[in-house]
Amino acid sequence: MIIGIPREIKDQENRVAITPAGVLALTAEGHRVVIEKGAGVGSGITDAAYGEAGAILRSTAQEIYEEAEMILKVKEPQPAEYDLFKPGQILFTYLHLAAEPELTAVLCRQKVVAIAYETIQLADGSLPLLMPxxxxxxxxxxxxxxxxxxxxxxxxxxxxxxxxxxxxxxxxxxxxxxxxxxxxxxxxxxxxxxxxxxxxxxxxxxxxxxxxxxxxxxxxxxxxxxxxxxxxxxxxxxxxxxxxxxxxxxxxxxxxxxxxxxxxxxxxxxxxxxxxxxxxxxxxxxxxxxxxxxxxxxxxNIPGIVARTSTFALTNATLPYVLKLAKEGFRAAAIRDPALAKGINVLEEKITCPAVAQALQLPYTPLEGILC
The missing domain is CATH 3.40.50.720 (NAD(P)-binding Rossmann-like Domain)
Incomplete structure (x- = not known):
């Protein structure tokens, strides 16, 4: 799979969605990682460090979105990124869609597979990607x-x-x-x-x-x-x-x-x-x-002001799910992992997270009915 990491553009957001160790783990399994130049600077990670780990550097976010099958981010997409998505593209990031009606509409319209870090939930009720x-x-x-x-x-x-x-x-x-x-x-x-x-x-x-x-x-x-x-x-x-x-x-x-x-x-x-x-x-x-x-x-985005600590803590938690999505694809991975399935908020223009649908007063579609 081709995984793309654009530079974060939310105000003062200095985190980045992957570390060089994460890049190495993905490339070691045969995946391709493309990263926008300067994406890691705010977290003290140089382009050279990403390159040494096997990442391919791109000059613009548009190149990342055009090339990647899965986009990794830290924060929800900003308006400048709305038109960059392509149908069927996986977006894996913090979304908090219950407070984002406009972004929810964009993800549905663009036919994005939107997977939220914050709604991945283990059987004991814990939220492993929100915790760090x-x-x-x-x-x-x-x-x-x-x-x-x-x-x-x-x-x-x-x-x-x-x-x-x-x-x-x-x-x-x-x-x-x-x-x-x-x-x-x-x-x-x-x-x-x-x-x-x-x-x-x-x-x-x-x-x-x-x-x-x-x-x-x-x-x-x-x-x-x-x-x-x-x-x-x-x-x-x-x-x-x-x-x-x-x-x-x-x-x-x-x-x-x-x-x-x-x-x-x-x-x-x-x-x-x-x-x-x-x-x-x-x-x-x-x-x-x-x-x-x-x-x-x-x-x-409070953690963005201690970006280096936050970036490494976040990648420690997200990387196992990224590897799973890249290896199996989102459908097979979600079927095999109920916790990951709960992270899917938007699929095939439908809202598949009941809490989001309720908060936005929009129709809810059970994931099971469209996943297979």
Whole structure:
């Protein structure tokens, strides 16, 4: 199979979809890898390193799309890439289509086989290709929150750890999954007072044991949320429903009661966000806006600012699936691997992910009916 990797063009997106080790693994099995020149620069990977691993370098994204049978990306295609797809081409990337009606329509119209990293799901419910970036985003959320709490960025001027005689900042995390757990880990390490809300008692029990009582765990409901949001210096949204839009758990009225200069970071923004006042997606170039006196950070590709770490972590997770798709083709691979099958969001102009169809209020077609 011919696998193409274009350079990412989303704002400040410095990740790349493959490492030289990944290229070598593919070429060793007889596949051809074509990469746009400069695709790895933001992650500290040179064109020469890709060439030494067996990749063929191309000058433009158009050449990549024309030549490749499968396109590997990190983030969803941008409008400049919409017309580059060809019918039957496999697209393997983060898509988050529940919040992308226009992109969904494009993928259907272009007859793309769209496979989303974030909806590949193992039998135990885990999301293996979302996990590494969720780990990064959770950890980065606290670092970013600490920065925007500084007075020079418009924040309250609060140090997360406090100092002797002055209490630490209150970090409230909504969701105790991978993002929330990693955010809590960093917040605890920085000395903050940490509260995690989740609606799963077993998860709360796990977190209580994991952090040895250092994190306050609270059952998530509207009453408890309202009370926790009020005292938060840093509020982190870490809610995920695989493939679907995140529910708005924090209302605008709750945000209005937050302290001026407090900070909200909604890691779920690429799925619509779980905080009602997150009403637009921001970029790394212009990451925040202020509403009701509260700083809102709504960047959808947080891991892109630590691109080297993120690129290598992501490729570690995606490469086994890339090898499987390249060797068997998407149909045979999906039939043999139910987890991979759940990653197929669009096929033959039809939406095959129920959560995406429901979020966009579009017809859903079971994959089984068109896969064979």
């Amino acid at each position: 970036m969720s780990e990064v985003a959770g950890r980065m959320a606290v670092q970013l929150g600490a920065r925007f709490l500084e007075k020079t960025y418009g924040g309250r001027g609060v140090l997360l750890a406090g100092v002797p005689g002055v209490p630490p900042a209150n970090v409230v995390i909504i969701g105790g999954g991978t993002v929330g757990t990693n955010a809590a880990r960093i917040a605890v390490g920085m000395g903050a007072q940490v509260t995690v809300l989740d609606n799963n008692p077993r998860r709360l029990a796990y977190l209580d044991e994991l952090f040895n009582g250092r994190v306050q765990t609270i059952m998530s409901n509207s009453y408890n949320l309202a009370r926790a949001v009020v005292y938060a210096d840093l509020l982190i949204g870490a809610v995920l429903i695989p493939g679907a839009r995140a529910p708005h758990l924090v209302t605008e009225d709750m945000v209005k009661k937050m302290k001026p200069g407090s900070v909200i970071i909604d890691v779920a923004v690429d799925q619509g966000g779980c905080i009602a006042t997150i009403d637009r997606v921001t970029t790394h170039s212009d990451p925040v806006y202020i509403k009701h006196g509260v700083i809102h950070y709504a960047v959808a």
